[in-house]
Amino acid sequence: MSFNLDSFQIGDLITGKIIKLEPTGVLVDFYTDQLAYVPLLELSLTEIQSPEEAVQLNQIREFLVVGNYDGEHGIFFSHCSPETLKDSDRLYETALYLASEKCGHPVNREDLIVQTKIRDVHGNGVSATIQWFLCSQEHPPTVSFSIRKLEMRIAWERVGQLQAEDVIVYGKILKKTPRGALVKIEGLRGVILTYVDKHREELVVGEKLPLNIIKVREDCNHIVLLHRSVSIRLxxxxxxxxxxxxxxxxxNYGVFVDIGDLYALLPTSKMFHPSVDHPNQLFKINDHLKAKIIKIDPENCQVVLESCGS
Structure with missing residues (x-):
């Protein structure tokens, strides 16, 4: 069952009562003329097999009103002036142009719903996501309801707070990748950067590690973490x-140097022997080396060196 936009506004928090539990979802009374069906997937941020794992019969719960449209699209603007946000016509012009390009034919304004979400505020304006939804008289826009997306929104706020406060978090390794490892933090997936971590071979799936959050990007569903010891060393x-x-x-592009808890890169171009074809003509594994740091990039866990003699 779905509801039209006259009944609810996307992004609102509403309270409903769980009226019936079914194997694949629940019926919820939002005190309107009809009950709403909420599927199992939208009942919890964690994976569940039955509604009873997330809700109880006759329980009062908060739900997030979300879109349930065909043809949902969006674009992220890293720099958007306050004047642009205030001018709805300019937003519609942008959305109409992008929607028309995506569809391959002109889109009428009455067939478009535009939603704007502020992601960040900075000195030059704001970062914002503009989403548009295509609809028509034959397929009017509807809304649906979700506990999962409400919990997800709260989780993103929590992760941002943990990053700002530099809190140590503990994430269980779900999977190892060539450049890192996947973990879950506050129910959200994150990536531990381990490609310069000298302990990466010791990582074990299922192990919990002390971590620091170094980057949070909700707009692209991206959380980057570092092992606490690597973060301290940086x-x-x-x-x-x-x-x-x-x-x-x-x-061929350089050598990786163990400088304590992480590997730094000495690029071939920063060595004192530019005529050398390959670094293995100068160095061997386990050679000791002194070098000067010329760049530190904490968000990508990169330390770049240049030669400074022996």
Whole structure:
């Protein structure tokens, strides 16, 4: 069962009473003329097999009003002026142009619903996501209801707070990847950057690790984390600092140097022997090396070096 936009507004929080539990979902009374059906998937952020794992009969719960449209699209603007946001005509012009390009034919304004969500506020304006929904008289827009997306919204707020407060979080490794590992934090999936972590081979699926959140991007469903020890080591480093380490990897583009809890890269272009065809003509695995830090990128866990002599 679905409801039209005259009844509810997308993004609103509404209260409903669980009237009936079914194997694949529940019926909810939102104190309107008809009951709403909420499927199992929308009852919880975690994976559940039955409604009883998330809700109870006659329980009063909050739900998020969400869109249930065909043809949902959106675009992220990293810099959007307040004037643009206030001018709904300009937003509609942008959405109409993008929707027409996507559909391959002109789209009428009356067939388009535009939603704008502020993602971040900065000195030059705001970052915003503009979403548009195509509809018609034959297929009018409807809304649906979700506990899962409400919990997801709360989880993103919580993750952002944990990052801002530099809190240590513990995430269980779900899967190892060539450049990292997947974990769950507050019910959301995140990626641990381990491609420069010297302990990456020791990671075990199912293990819980102390982590720091270094990047949160809700608009692209992206959370980046670092092992706590790697995060601490990064904070101890400064550009211009001379560090000592042991070469642990040699590639044609440079060598990876173990400088304590993480690997730093000494690019071939930053070596004192530019005429050398391959770094293995200069270095061997387990060689000791001194080098100067020329770049630190905490969000991508990168430390770049240049030669400073022996």
């Amino acid at each position: 904070r101890q480093l400064q550009v211009g600092q001379v560090v000592s380490g042991i070469i642990r990897g040699i590639k």
